[in-house]
Amino acid sequence: MEASSHDGFREFVAMRSTALLRLAVLLTGGDRHAAEDLLQIALMKAYGRWARIEQHEAYVRQVMYRQQVNRWRLRRHRAETTVPVLPESGTGADTGADSELRIALWAALGRLSKRQRAVVVLRYFEDLPEAEVAALLGCPVGTVRSTAHRSLAKLRTLVPELGPEGPAGRVQPLTCTPKEAQR
Template sequence: MKPSNHDEFRDFVAMRSTALLQLAVLLTGGDRHAAEDLLQIALMKAYGRWAHIQQPEAYVRRILYRQQVNRWRLRRHRAETTVPVLPESDGGTGGDSDSELRIALWAALGRLTKRQRAVVVLRYFEDLPEAEVAALLRCPVGTVRSTAHRSLAKLRVLVPELGPEGRTEQVRPLSYSSKGMQG
């Protein structure tokens, strides 16, 4: 790799690694160590093709999605590990009730199946269209729709504040953007 490409890659990692790590944490269900491993693998793969990549962030995100799907397939029968400490976020200006809702949502996301969590993260945190989620997860669009429906229903049961009777203005208290987690 040319020195200029190496410097470009290093700058990209310095600027975008926090947001990419937050995405990886979401994909791994809150497992910070697995998220760090997932991001490291994605960045290693991107480094090898850096000179040919035109949209680096999109490329790395796609690697993250596909690598995590591959992990799920390989570890289908392995028990999921959860961690008691939530990853850091930018936080918000909300009060204690917002924090409690965020904590409850994180815990509820950890209780979804791997596929349900992937669909929720890709559809609602990454805001991808159903067709793109289906392509990334290599399943039909109908499966994405039904999984999203069941996942949201399960989240509403686990966190009643998300339901129609609860605080509907905060159905998505955590949104993911290129600047990180927002409240």
């Protein structure tokens, strides 16, 4: 790899690794070690092709999605691993209510099935269109729609604050609530 490409890769990793790790943690269901492995694999694959890649972050995210989907397919029979402590977010200060909601949302995401969690993360956290989520997960668009509907309903049941009326009766947008996890 040329020195300029190497420097560009190092800058990319320095600037984007926190956000990419946060995505990896969501994709792995809160398993920090698996998330670090997932990100490391994606970055290794990108490093070898760095000079030929036009959109670096899109490429790394795509590798992460596909790698995690392959892990899910290979480990269908294994039990899901949950962690009792949430990873550090690296963002600024939170209010107490935001922190409590985020903790409840993390716990609720951990109780979703792997497919449900993947659909919620890709559809709402990554804000991908249904067709792209379907292509990434290798299923029909209708399956993505029904899974998203069931997943949001389950999240609302597990975390009532995510419903149409949140704390103190204020109306909250339903489709944006999983994005609360990225704050």
